[in-house]
Amino acid sequence: MSNLTLICDHCGNKFTRPQCWYAKNLERGVKRLFCSVACFQAARHRPTVKCINCGQDTKNDRFCSRSCSSSYTNKEKPKKERTNSCTACDALIPLRRKFCDECREQRHIQIGKATLADVVTASGSRNSYKAIVGEHARNTAKKLGKLKQCAVCNYSTHVECCHIQPITKFPINTPIIKVNDPNNLIGLCRNHHWELDHGLLENLKTATQKTSTNAEEMPNIVLNHCVDCGTIITKHSVRCRKCKSNTRAKISWPPIDELLTMIRNSSFLAVSHQLGVSDNAIRKHIRHYSCVPDRI
Numbered sequence: 001m002s003n004l005t006l007i008c009d010h011c012g013n014k015f016t017r018p019q020c021w022y023a024k025n026l027e028r029g030v031k032r033l034f035c036s037v038a039c040f041q042a043a044r045h046r047p048t049v050k051c052i053n054c055g056q057d058t059k060n061d062r063f064c065s066r067s068c069s070s071s072y073t074n075k076e077k078p079k080k081e082r083t084n085s086c087t088a089c090d091a092l093i094p095l096r097r098k099f100c101d102e103c104r105e106q107r108h109i110q111i112g113k114a115t116l117a118d119v120v121t122a123s124g125s126r127n128s129y130k131a132i133v134g135e136h137a138r139n140t141a142k143k144l145g146k147l148k149q150c151a152v153c154n155y156s157t158h159v160e161c162c163h164i165q166p167i168t169k170f171p172i173n174t175p176i177i178k179v180n181d182p183n184n185l186i187g188l189c190r191n192h193h194w195e196l197d198h199g200l201l202e203n204l205k206t207a208t209q210k211t212s213t214n215a216e217e218m219p220n221i222v223l224n225h226c227v228d229c230g231t232i233i234t235k236h237s238v239r240c241r242k243c244k245s246n247t248r249a250k251i252s253w254p255p256i257d258e259l260l261t262m263i264r265n266s267s268f269l270a271v272s273h274q275l276g277v278s279d280n281a282i283r284k285h286i287r288h289y290s291c292v293p294d295r296i
Contacts, residue, residue, distance in 0.1 A: 008035035010043040111136045112177035116170065130167060137161050137180040144182055150189040152201075159187045162196055199237040251277055256289050 003016040015035035025033065034040040046059040053068035063069040082095045088103040099107060111119070111132060119129040141147050141161045149156040164184050188196060195201045226233055228243040239247065253259065253275075259282070262271050268279040275282070 006033050006035075008033065008039055010034055010039040108136060108139055112180070113175065115173050115175050116167075116179065117172045119176065120172070133167055133176055133179060134161070136176055137163065137185055140180050140182065141185045141187060144185075146182075146185060146187040149187070150192060151186050152192045153189060155189040158190060160190060160193050162186050162188045162193050164196070166197075199233070200241070201233075251275060253285060256286070259286070 002019050004019055004022050005014055005016050006022070007014055009032040013035055017033075032043070034043065048057050048059055049061070050056070051058050051060075051064040051068055052062050053072040054064065056064050058064035063072065083092045084095045084097065085091070086093050086100040086103055087098050088107075089100060091100045091103075093100050114122075116129065116133070119132050122129075138147070138161045147159045147161060150159055162185070163179070164186055167179055170179050192201065225231065226238075226240040226243055228239055228247075231240045231243075233240050254262070259271070262274075263282070268282055272279040272282055
């Protein structure tokens with residue numbers, strides 16, 4: 001087998017290798033040839049250079065780490081701030097906004113002068129006009145400082161702007177500035193907002209006391225009084241929560257041993273029909289005495 005004379009790519013010395021060895025390296029795609037392992041390792045290791053950003057020694061091409069690469073790139077080529085154009089005056093504003101401060105204030109005044117019918121006509125939908133009225137209400141309540149905390153429980157993480165008299169109860173020709181009157185706006189947390197909408201807020205005076213709102217003097221707001229104690233409640237309720245709980249029919253439970261005997265002889269469902277309660281109520285009553293019947 002004939003040998004070939006080759007030149008080391010690192011030191012430049014001549015060396016001989018079998019022709020089959022050279023053919024195998026060509027098949028594997030090896031382009032650099034070395035005379036020894038020492039030359040191979042010396043050529044494999046990169047030279048040490050200075051990091052462009054921090055000046056530390058590194059074997060990389062320019063930077064010692066990705067952090068230095070990002071810092072250097074942000075200094076040399078800072079990112080451009082993404083902006084948007086105002087819909088009304090084409091002024092540059094942040095990306096997430098639609099109007100500049102001046103146009104937003106003018107739009108707030110214009111919406112307040114319009115009526116509900118004008119907003120419905122402009123939006124083209126009876127559902128989307130509530131969003132415009134709600135936006136005007138939030139801006140009004142925010143300027144008055146009513147959205148800092150809930151007027152009932154003082155919760156301040158998430159406060160919603162609520163209408164004491166709903167928007168749907170106003171005539172269609174009512175100006176929005178009257179719908180969003182400060183006396184008709186109140187800041188509530190999500191739970192008390194739901195209670196107000198569903199007529200479960202017991203005393204409306206308590207909810208409006210911290211926002212300097214007198215519910216009895218407000219025009220066009222329908223209030224109701226509890227038929228038992230006279231407490232001010234919302235229009236959908238008949239009794240307050242306390243009186244409602246007192247008017248519930250109380251059940252005369254039999255002794256626990258007799259109740260267990262009745263269940264063993266029949267079933268939970270049959271006993272529930274006899275007592276006028278649900279089967280789950282019987283299970284809870286038994287669980288209260290820490291008794292578990294044999295038959296379930």
